[in-house]
Amino acid sequence: MNRLCILTAILAFLSLCTPSSSSYASYQSPVKAAYWPSYSADSHPASSINSALFTHLFYAFADLNSSTYQVQPPSYDDGSLIGGFSSAVRKTNKKVKTLISIGGGSSDWRTFSAMASGPPSRQSFIDSSIALARKYNFDGLDLDWEFPQSSTDMANLGTLFSEWRSRANKESAQSGLPPLLLTAAVYYASALKVGNGPAYPINYIAKNLNWVNIMAFDYHGGWEPNKTGEHTALYDPNSNISTNFGVGSWLKGGLPSNQAVLGLAMYGRSWILKNTSDTGIGAAAVGAGIDDGTPFYYQIVDLINSTNATVVYDETSASVFTYSDTMWIGFDDPRSISTKVAFLKNRGLLGYFFWTASFDYKWSLATAASQALT
Template structure:
């Protein structure tokens, strides 16, 4: 028995000093909650049975002071978010996401370029997290524009992790989680300015990254329909399978990779209603605001227009068409297919953009059941 105890103790030491723990390796079933959806999907209404982590989206950084900007209304929303989730299920971790697709990338670059401005930003984020009872912080900088900005990002991650470790030690509280939302691939191979994320800094300083595995196709190309979150693309590397595998090849551990799943679709107007497959000729965006429908709106559109639904095995995606309207999206079947892929890749879990867009928790529930206890 003594030898077994020594083996177990040794394993515990290895886990501790490798930066991982048995608890931290639990599966992640996450989702972002857009604060502007509060009127129809307040935090208290979220069915927390299907999630382990929920993100408040978004807080902005003041481009002049580099501190987080919180209006009186934002303060109320943040308080309602943490209180509402805690009341539903205190085991669910809450994080705040900073930035977002509409944020000022140039301001992030300026903040990250010097140690004093990074410290101001970091201190502000920790202060906000503790004030509102959050469990963690998430950076959604879309996107560092060149190799220099990626190098600044690595420094930011290093100093941020050091700061939250020190704060946890001095305050005797659990350490704040630190995550980031990132491009679907570690390398921006489609860009005129090729650059790559600092994989080593991610490996050592972040708890995990949320790879945004969606928006591969959309309103910026109205010439043909597309699966905007294709798991596979036989014609290109613009796919979730390529992105996830590339992240692993870059040196980011599978235990720090979380796969993004969309709860919305992108729409096109077909050139010919009789030609309606993926890649069919199109002449513009279809229904929805700028060619986007939430999953709830997709369900409603299908019902109102007697749409025809097709599951595409090649891309592991779903689309529907009605007249000259075409919508590419993920339903429960394609979502479960992607989750099975994620399980085979032994990555940490998945996240949804965005929790407010589901229809009666249909996809959230089936995703959670498909992942099970992996």
């Protein structure tokens, strides 16, 4: 082999092992994604997902062992759910990409903090996550750490992303398989505490992840029992608790727009009204409403149809609310979802994801979003 051939081979190998914004960070195809909570398998099996409406589907969630820092299926999954997920959703759409999401809102952030704090524990997480994805025929991995609590956590997160990408690339070169997609679910703003807390390591994200899933929901809920609120408000003229502010903070912080995927909700937040004559956004309330304050979209539609509830589209927040007697629910319908997708297109974002694929009503929200992005 002559020197030119040797040099060419070396450069080709390095291109696989070195993070590159052109080969890893810039995922050009529009993303139409959704998470599937595996704990809902009995009522909403993976096979029931209309995967033709999605480009990516996330199995949620794998667990992080608090002692070994290895990634593993949840205790209720003997391997059949995670093992059958990819084949189940590809029956409808052979091209859909699948990812394992690790963590979730009910996981312990302290376990993730400890894992990210040192090289051995990070390696345990990285190696086990890659092995799990390959074992069960997934195309990628998603970290859902809610949330790094300090500047130290954020710095360690950046290191984790860098090492994760490096190891994924090396594994790809060794196995001959395409590099795993690497993503992360993140706070709605680029810094915690409504934009005033520790900031995400955007430079490490841009270099090492394909994209981040911005959780643009849960702005308000039953933890604020005294007044109603739109938990997916696109705009809020009275505060920075809105999708417009959150996305703006990420882009101003340096995240390339084509590495941002916007979160959309297939559920609402509900309250019990204090006075039936006060029914708007911000109306006085006495606590969380139906279904512990978190009704799914299909439940909301059924409730509206059965009670003849009033439905109002709020132009200011680009969200919807409904009320009947003392019941009040803020949510999104096909119109508001389409408005939010138009917003993300205008900002040049990569696409959207839903929480979750199990909560839709006759796939009306997923269909509206897909059509609006096309």
